[in-house]
Amino acid sequence: MALREVRIQGDPVLEKVCRPVEKLTDRLETLIDDMLETMYNENGVGLAAPQVGVLRRIVVIDVGEGPLVLINPEIVEQDGEQTGSEGCLSLPGKAGIVTRPNHVVVKALDRKMQPVTLEGTELLARAFCHEIDHLDGHMYTELVEGPLSDVEYDDVEELEDEE
């Protein structure tokens, strides 16, 4: 496994529509492992393949309940509404207020290319929407209400240790 470079907003790869996965090759298996490693390394809750420069419909998510790998994911149901702060590894140090459905149902393939149906509320619903948007070339900043704010990272302890 290896860390991949996370592309930053402005990189044209983040504005493209990704292609579906038809066959899980060794290369794509490695990509998934690398995406998980990169997401954890950056303390993210989700990462989409275009964020590491690969135009394939693959996302990884972990909202603290273990890793989810979604291949060719599609939102098939959504309801409710939640308004809250959202950020993205492709726009480090920033956050903005975005309204999303509070409950979504996603159909996808898992790591073994088996069909799965996943359901999420609150943070997980937000992560599904955010990551799947990336696969169609969309960033959350298109949906932000009001200005973006600067985020202070809460790794204060780490900083203090360095002093």
Ligand code: ZN
């Ligand atoms: Zn993002």
